Structures are given as C-alpha cells and as structure tokens.
Amino acid sequence: MKELLKQLHAVTALEDLQKKTGKNINTMNLNYNSSIVPEIPKVDFFKYGNISLNKHSRFSYTPAHTHSFIEINYVLNGSCTQRLNGEKFQLEKEQLVILDQKVIQQIDYVDSEDIIINILLENESIQNRILPNLSPSSNLITDFFFQAANGQHEHGNYIILDTAGNPLANKMIESLLLAAFNRRNSEKELLINLLYCALMVEISHLPVISTNKKITTNDPLIQILKYINDNYTDVSLKSLGQTFGYNKNYLSNLLKDKTGSSFQELIDQKRLSEAKRLMSETDESLSTIAMKIGYKSVPSIFKLFQKETGQTPNFFRHNKTE
Incomplete structure (x- = not known):
C-alpha cells in the first residue's frame, strides 16, 4: 500500500x-x-x-x-x-x-x-x-x-x-x-x-x-430481481409469477412500473452482461457462450448484441482485448 x-x-x-x-x-x-x-x-x-x-x-x-x-x-x-x-x-x-x-x-x-x-x-x-x-x-x-x-x-x-x-x-x-x-x-x-x-x-x-435519501419499501421486488438474476437462462414470466404468487400480467406491469424495464428487457440485459463477461474473461466459443446464457443457437446472441449495442459479438470481443 x-x-x-x-x-x-x-x-x-x-x-x-x-x-x-x-x-x-x-x-x-x-x-x-x-x-x-x-x-x-x-x-x-x-x-x-x-x-x-x-x-x-x-x-x-x-x-x-x-x-x-x-x-x-x-x-x-x-x-x-x-x-x-x-x-x-x-x-x-x-x-x-x-x-x-x-x-x-x-x-x-x-x-x-x-x-x-x-x-x-x-x-x-x-x-x-x-x-x-x-x-x-x-x-x-x-x-x-x-x-x-x-x-x-x-x-x-x-x-x-x-x-x-x-x-x-x-x-x-x-x-x-x-x-x-x-x-x-x-x-x-x-x-x-x-x-x-x-x-x-x-x-x-x-x-x-x-x-437526502428517504427509505422506500421495495420488497418483494429485490427478491424478484435476485431470482431473475439467478435463473435468467430458463425463467419465464409465468414461472416467475408462480414462484412469487402473482398473476403474470400483474407481475409484468409491476416490473415495468418499478424498474422501467419489461420482463424480457431484464432478461436481455442480464444475458448481455453475462455474454460480455464471458467474452472478456474466457476464450470460449460463441456457441458455448450462447448456450450458457440460455440460447439454443448462435444467431440469437448476434441478434441480442445488434439490438442492444449495434455491434456484433465478434466486434465487441476484438475491441475489448485491444
């Protein structure tokens, strides 16, 4: 030090x-x-x-x-x-x-x-x-x-x-x-x-x-977000609602209202974050990374990157390691 x-x-x-x-x-x-x-x-x-x-x-x-x-x-x-x-x-x-x-x-x-x-x-x-x-x-x-x-x-x-x-x-x-x-x-x-x-x-x-911050009550939203984070590869809005005892339509509106993102947008954000991490920290192939983040094929990960970043996964990986 x-x-x-x-x-x-x-x-x-x-x-x-x-x-x-x-x-x-x-x-x-x-x-x-x-x-x-x-x-x-x-x-x-x-x-x-x-x-x-x-x-x-x-x-x-x-x-x-x-x-x-x-x-x-x-x-x-x-x-x-x-x-x-x-x-x-x-x-x-x-x-x-x-x-x-x-x-x-x-x-x-x-x-x-x-x-x-x-x-x-x-x-x-x-x-x-x-x-x-x-x-x-x-x-x-x-x-x-x-x-x-x-x-x-x-x-x-x-x-x-x-x-x-x-x-x-x-x-x-x-x-x-x-x-x-x-x-x-x-x-x-x-x-x-x-x-x-x-x-x-x-x-x-x-x-x-x-x-200048006042405490507000966010429960059970923190638990819901944690559950999405831990199970994003296979969780659905229906199964999430069943886990926490909510109607899926109510849960969809709740997530959008409190986080500003839809259920699918939260899933996509998590998938993108994990994909970037894996491409930065490992030499794993795109097909392996796609499977790890819950996709069945490589084109899905290309669509995700294009939608969220305007780049391809290969462009991100190349520029990340420069």
Missing part, C-alpha cells in the same frame, strides 16, 4: 498544469456554453469494464456538473469540500459520498495532500451485478441502488458515510485500488467487480453522516 500511496501522490501532467496556471483544465471539453451545469459524459471511463477507478486531479477546484453514471468519492488522505445540490459538506479522511446521476456536484480546491479516489459505476450493471448481491431487506444502500437502477425514477440522491471505524471496508477499498492501479486489464475486471459487490454489502452497516 505504501508504494500505491507514493504512486497516487506523484504529480500528473494535468495536475502540474493546473498547479502552474491556477486554473481548472477542462480535459473532457464540457460545454459550459450550452449549460452552466454540464453533464460529464462516460467517454472512455468504462472501456475495460463496468467499474472505473481514478484519482481526482489536484491543484484546482471542480466546477458544478452532473453525471450520467453512479459515482463514489472516497477520501484516502487529507480532506475535501464538496457542494451537493447546493449544500456544503466537508469530507475527511476515510469518509465517502455515493452520488446518483443528476446530483449537482462541485468540489473546492484540492491540495497536494488531498487524495480523492473516484469510483464510477456504469448504470446498466446495477440490476445485473449490484442489486443481486445486496441485502433482500430494505436499507439505505439497497434502496439507493434500486432507485438508481430505475430509469423512470427521479434521480439526485446522495449518501455520505464514515468508514473510519470499519477496518474491513477500508481494506476492501485498498484492495480495489491495488487491483485497479496494479493489475493487468485481462485480470482486474472480475476482481474489481467482486470487491465492489463485497464493499457495497459492507458499507450498508456504516454510520451515515448525511443524506
């Missing part, structure tokens, strides 16, 4: 430029002419996986902006002052904030000893990777991710948590950093996903410093 801290304290070219000019360098070409609070695009954050980690650039402030993804800011060293939806918060070492998309965020000047880690989560992976691993009972973290995954829900929630009294949570974050900064691309995606899911379970027990 000492070597990693030394690595993170090293001044990058961008930080050096910001330090010399005293200005925030707009490296993502955010269009402040069209909006005073522009949205940060995904750009290349998720080129190698659904979770991305990077160090927040120092020696500058960060103007007001929003996100098109979930973001966690973790204070590894020092402190930082953030404004979330206009309200000012001081974050100290071993504290973190979880931000839903659409939160208006602004960060004051970050100095040399302030090491802030940004952990970014692609929205499409929440239902397939995060929710199935969280507690089936309602708690603040489960509820946050459930609503974040719902495209029809109003976004803008944040939660500030304190990890100082939880050595396990801090160790998980350290392990995430080591995996992200010191592992080869071919190895780190699976490890990062496992560590991230474990961290989300652990932080549900952390003290809450502040939040």
Whole structure:
C-alpha cells in the first residue's frame, strides 16, 4: 500500500498544469456554453469494464456538473469540500459520498495532500451485478441502488458515510485500488467487480453522516430481481409469477412500473452482461457462450448484441482485448 500511496501522490501532467496556471483544465471539453451545469459524459471511463477507478486531479477546484453514471468519492488522505445540490459538506479522511446521476456536484480546491479516489459505476450493471448481491431487506444502500437502477425514477440522491471505524471496508477499498492501479486489464475486471459487490454489502452497516435519501419499501421486488438474476437462462414470466404468487400480467406491469424495464428487457440485459463477461474473461466459443446464457443457437446472441449495442459479438470481443 505504501508504494500505491507514493504512486497516487506523484504529480500528473494535468495536475502540474493546473498547479502552474491556477486554473481548472477542462480535459473532457464540457460545454459550459450550452449549460452552466454540464453533464460529464462516460467517454472512455468504462472501456475495460463496468467499474472505473481514478484519482481526482489536484491543484484546482471542480466546477458544478452532473453525471450520467453512479459515482463514489472516497477520501484516502487529507480532506475535501464538496457542494451537493447546493449544500456544503466537508469530507475527511476515510469518509465517502455515493452520488446518483443528476446530483449537482462541485468540489473546492484540492491540495497536494488531498487524495480523492473516484469510483464510477456504469448504470446498466446495477440490476445485473449490484442489486443481486445486496441485502433482500430494505436499507439505505439497497434502496439507493434500486432507485438508481430505475430509469423512470427521479434521480439526485446522495449518501455520505464514515468508514473510519470499519477496518474491513477500508481494506476492501485498498484492495480495489491495488487491483485497479496494479493489475493487468485481462485480470482486474472480475476482481474489481467482486470487491465492489463485497464493499457495497459492507458499507450498508456504516454510520451515515448525511443524506437526502428517504427509505422506500421495495420488497418483494429485490427478491424478484435476485431470482431473475439467478435463473435468467430458463425463467419465464409465468414461472416467475408462480414462484412469487402473482398473476403474470400483474407481475409484468409491476416490473415495468418499478424498474422501467419489461420482463424480457431484464432478461436481455442480464444475458448481455453475462455474454460480455464471458467474452472478456474466457476464450470460449460463441456457441458455448450462447448456450450458457440460455440460447439454443448462435444467431440469437448476434441478434441480442445488434439490438442492444449495434455491434456484433465478434466486434465487441476484438475491441475489448485491444
């Protein structure tokens, strides 16, 4: 960990430029002419996986902006002052904030000893990777991710948590950093996903410093989504309804209303996520992968990729490994 801290304290070219000019360098070409609070695009954050980690650039402030993804800011060293939806918060070492998309965020000047880690989560992976691993009972973290995954829900929630009294949570974050900064691309995606899911379970027990999030009741939807996640290769809407005691038409409307996706769309999202994972982590043939995700023939997986990504599976696999 000492070597990693030394690595993170090293001044990058961008930080050096910001330090010399005293200005925030707009490296993502955010269009402040069209909006005073522009949205940060995904750009290349998720080129190698659904979770991305990077160090927040120092020696500058960060103007007001929003996100098109979930973001966690973790204070590894020092402190930082953030404004979330206009309200000012001081974050100290071993504290973190979880931000839903659409939160208006602004960060004051970050100095040399302030090491802030940004952990970014692609929205499409929440239902397939995060929710199935969280507690089936309602708690603040489960509820946050459930609503974040719902495209029809109003976004803008944040939660500030304190990890100082939880050595396990801090160790998980350290392990995430080591995996992200010191592992080869071919190895780190699976490890990062496992560590991230474990961290989300652990932080549900952390003290809450502040939040604008109100708990809502999502049961039994969490259990239903978990069941779909675990049985997506052969579950049908009828069998799902029988398992949970619902009429299939009622269940279909419930899923669409609460998640913003139909039953078939949830199945397709899961199949696509698993297909991408298998193509990234294995050398298995497309026919083998197609069978593993519940298809009987290869053309089905081509149709899925074309429909959801506009690409072929072969194009995805080739560009993923470049």
